[in-house]
Amino acid sequence: MTLTGRKKEKIDRLGELAGAPEESGQSLLREAFKRLRRNPAAIAGAIILGLFVLIALFGPFLVPHDPVEPIGVDNGEVRSGQGIIPGISGEHWLGYDHQGRDEFSRMIVGARQTLWVGVVATFFGLAVGSLVGGLAGASYGLGGKWGRRLDGFLMRTVDILLAMPSLLLAVSIVAILGRSLLSVMIAVGMVSVPVFARLLRGSMIAQSSSDYVLAATALGVKRNKIALSHLLPNSLAPVLVQATLTLATAIIEAAGLSFLGLGNPDSAAPEWGVMLADAQGFLDVRPGLAIYPAVGIIITALGFTLLGEAMREALDPKLRK
Amino acid sequence: MFRFIVRRLLQLIPTLFGLSLLLFVWLHRLPGGPETAILGERSTPELRARIREEMGLDQPIWVQYGRFMKRVLSGDLGTSIGTKRPVTTEFLERFPGTVELTITALIIAVGIGIPLGYIAARRRGTWIDQLSVGGALLGICIPVFFLGYIVKEVLAVNFGWFPTTGRQDVTIDATRVTGFFVLDGLLTREWDAAADAIMHLILPGIVLASIPLASIVRITRASVLEVVQEDYVRTAEAKGLTEQTVRSRHILRNAMLPVATTIGLLTGSLLSGAVLTETVFAFSGIGAFIVEAIDRRDYPVLMGFIMIVAVIYVLVNLLVDLSYSLIDPRVRVR
């Protein structure tokens, strides 16, 4: 192995491991799933996520109050400029937020928004990263001299992205696109592009040297057809694992952007990261306003991470003994 | 070895060139220029136009880039629009802080992460395993700025054990030599200054360590799991070596390879975390400075920073590669 290749090993490895063809792909997956079901971490993660998705899907229909209406300001109960924000009451289960809105309703509705940001951002990163990584992997594996050059060029570009501190990258993307929900999603997604690109490429390269691809090539199947019908599907497992993990980082990254004042500006759609950032001004007055969304973020991110890690381990043939 | 290093450094040049061009165009596309940032609330169209003209911002972008490159090639990164100090001076002053912080975080993360990962691997599948991995993952799931606040509130404000802001108590009259406060304190034998600088590093170090910790635990665990199955570990056991010898010489030394790679790859995310950590702890480092620079459209600072980050990234990975050959004799640098 060349030295320069080594540093990328970490990301590539997962791809190669899980991408390495087994005697039967079906039984590999089934076995992985079996191992997953025995892992308490995976179960915990799955339960957390299940609850989270349920709340995100159905919660907004069940909230007791309008999450946007400044009830507490209108009736004069909330005077956050003077440090007066009433806490938990029978009417408002988690009290008011600093704008006199019902915190409980905002938490519930926020779950959907948070999930939405995470999912779209991850999907964006996945789509762009897969495109780049898939192209690079396919051209490396099948394309001869020019293919290797294209691969080299794409991967150099990805390396530069990887070298950029992710938050600064996100900050400058939001600065260019202007503040909106979409630009937050793009900025957060962009950060994971290099990860997905490397992953898919690594996995595809491992695949392309496998027997069935050689067989297909020998049988005269067209190159792009091989890429589409053989390489891609078999490289997807590690990418899915990474996507699960990325969902967690996306949610956290979005919260970081909010803290720097670059989060989703639309207050009509409460989001946990924004709520946490907004609560920074009232940490002494009503720490709960920060703690609720923070706990929400932490638990959700933990859920995604636990499940993702468990999946990664279940799919890793080296750790199976 | 020497040729290898030279070659790696030479490879850096085209990368830097491409990166600089890309960034120059990208940055100058940002809406609002430094002129608005400078003038603030009192900006008028005339003043803005005059500043743009004087700074040459009204010229075509390639002319501006040409001027920038000319200066860079003569070894001058220009001066910050915001502070009017040479970019190099700013960096020399602010990088040490970030480096100290990052090193502290790495020491903490490695110091906790490797034992934790090792224990998790050796007790694989038990509650200890779940707890150590889960705990490490929890660390990465807490937004850094929130963790920073909590840690300060508990360990500083509540118990009064640590300071919450800055790199050193401002009432200490410390001599500056290198800009690394701890090192300076040791060099000048101002022990109290060094001790104080260390105290200022601990809390932000803990907070920043939460980011690499999870990766280090995970990689260590996976790596140890792999290594303990290796034949040479069985050989070592068969030799009747003590547990400590087997652990340190035969398991960990081999398991460290992927961990070293991970640390190299982590520099990017550590810098990201440093941005938030430095803001929360009013810690004078490069991260918070750069966020300010983005706000100010401080082009020279941003360009210089990206160049330096690219160089650091390459250097760190070079170091990682070199450290391979230290850890793993099979790797010969070519």
Add this chain to the structure above:
Amino acid sequence: MRAPRLRAAFAVAAVASLVVAGCAESDRDDSGSGSDKTLVFGAAGDAKVLDPTFASDGETFRVLRQMYEGLVRSEEGGTKPVAGLAESWSSDAAGLVWTFKLRKGVKFHDGTDFNGEAVCVNFNRWYNAKGLMQSPDVTAYWQDIFGGFAKNESDKLPESLFKSCSAPDAGTAVITISRVTSKFPAALMLPAFSISSPEALKKYNADGLGGTADSVTYPEYATGHPVGTGPFKFVKWDTANKSVELERNDAYYGEKAKVKKLIFKTISDVNARKQALKNGEIQGYDLVDPADIPGLKSDGFNILPRPAFNVLYLAINQSGPGKAATSNVKVRQAIAHAINREAIVKAKYPDGSSVAINFQPPGLEGYNDGVTKYEYSTEKAKQLLAEAGVTNLKLKFHYPTEVTRPYMPAPKDIYELIAADLTKAGITTEAVPLKWNPDYLNAVQTGADHDLHLLGWTGDYGDAYNFIGTFFDRQKDEWGFNNPTLFEAFKKADSEPDATKRTAQYKEINKQVMDFLPGVPIAHGPPSLVFNKSVSGIKASPLTDERFVTAEVK
């Protein structure tokens, strides 16, 4: 095994910190008397430069004000000009020649004498600035107040207000200006017009700006050798640790400072400032979050609210995308009626705030109680909209993020409340949140792609023109209207030498403005400082001109 070792490490660290703390403590104790204390103040931003000439922001001003003095200063706790280095001043009948009688026996920190000559050296330095020193980025306040230079190098620069300076004797300085303006001499209280030691200016090459316009470097004087006459002397600027250290000027002519050392430490995050105060790392800080005030008070900290010398307004651009509606005064009135300003001030501003009815704070000359007030009434707003024939009005509403200004503690919150009010009256808004600087300021001050936005102003010195003149004395992208009558009225008032007449004219202008209603003034908010119990003797100033010379640390 690991746990005890860790605990041991903590113990060692704790002991080390105790030792450190102990050393610092004993240092202070050794020096004995209470006047050898150190005061550490938490600033929200770094000082940018140490030469007042180049300074233009509040954080820099705060530091410079302790080291430098100008001919005129603001009254303690107020905005009126009072004696500074000049004990008195007078002008000729035309208001063009001003004679300043200078304080005697004043010495600069470097031991040289302060006199009429020194005053003229400073003014001539500013007036004769060349090259980079004419950059608007470098001498911002000179250009703001005095316009141009002896030889303008840009044709965009106006003629200079300053004409000449002479020193008939050591105790007198005579300054001649080219036209009458209400700014003079009140504007001289700005720290930018502080008097530096001529000796030091020369010695440290104060005018030697280096580099090119896009890469300016400050000379030595501005980075490390400021020499003024103030109660504190410069010690060091520790940029690596974000702090500026000053020490008592024992040769000060007035009452000497009570603390030995004064240190400004930059902590940009407001929560971090609060925690640093609670942790005893700083003894006070500026820009207290209003929401924290009750908590800090109950923890035993002293809150010093400044008199509100500012205004927040909602600007209604008459050339924006919604100009068809916004250029109609009825629509602007409808907007004014739709906003529940009382509720906003009550919910979002600290005690001592008030609803704004003028575009300038009360207490300043020209304030007019008798302007049209536009009380809160959603009904009336709907009616006015109907009268104007406007339905389904949708307006772009810009608001800034990540910023608290003294006049605007929580822009996003205020935006949300206003937007909710407007919705009730049938006006929908499209939110455009932008990062304060430069994105937001750029967006609302240039071009025409904005309808509504929040902005405000904190007074530089006690002069109505500094408020309303800054806003409305000519056509601006921010407002998008052309009102020659109004512009003319400003010119007239500014050049009126008689103060009483001028005040009457400003009163009239304020009424005119509120009838024309280019925007809705919303609130005057008092920004606050906080100190811990051990600090006393500081008086809050509406101009943020707090003087640490009187500060005492127990």
Add this chain to the structure above:
Amino acid sequence: MALLEVKDLSVVFARKGEREVRAVDGVSFDVDAGEVVGLVGESGCGKSVTSLAIMGLLPKRGVRVSGQATFDGMNLLQTDERTLRDIRGRDVAMIFQDPLSSLNPVVPIGLQVTEVLTRHRGMKGEAAKKEAAHLLERVGIPDPTRRLKEYPHQLSGGMRQRALIAMAVACAPRLLIADEPTTALDVTIQAQILELLKDLVRDSGTALLMITHDLGVVAGMCKSINVLYAGRRVESAPRRVLFAQRHHPYTVGLLGSIPRLDAPKGEKLRPITGSVRDVLPWAEGCAFAPRCFNRVDRCVDGPPELVWTAAQHGYRCVNPVMEAETAK
């Protein structure tokens, strides 16, 4: 009393949620001091597990070990980890199959030798190095001082195995367990290594438990031979007896599958058909039955017992091969 007495040794792999696997099933055999004993069988028959169980090197979790392995009067299976670590490497040493993977790639050969000396003989620094060089020399590694500084990947396969042997004999153990010591080596090297082992054993009076799938390997050196199949001992006899007369069809097969130079011309190799996977549980009959050329119906009636002949020859077969067939 024998130096090592293994009695009823059973090893069961039982992981949660998975089927139990009985890898070693009541195996007994003895090794006398200074004696060479062979443990023979195909891979998967349990011979390596047996050796690991004796050494106490099997993982603690998911493994049940029962029976006795008495070394010098001490049941190793009941001994605490601490004592075991003292015994391992000092009294009982082991050599493994793949010399490359069995050597730590990131530690120089020298340190891998001296660490044993340091651990068990308290030697340090120069003394340890000197002794290590001496040991390398003894196992036939030329220029030992230079080799001490080298890493495993810089050595050839044979050298590596010699180095491993050097480590194993560093403390002059009383029992050496060699697990397929020659399998991974070239044929020419194999012979050299076997010679070396033979010499070492003879010179130092060390007992040797030789584990291999290759009857040819044990043929030259073992005093007695035990054949394992599917976790049970199927045949056991002194070498001479066994080579003269093999009763169990498996043993016959094992020998038959080895190419021999002295075989009559034209004779074909007779590999054992099927693979180790085709195993019948012992409880139902003879595990080898599915592959046996000599199978009869009785084979699957129940577990066959070990039958002993007068000449200390034991076999576990209801239809043993007798003289005539062997000659065939």
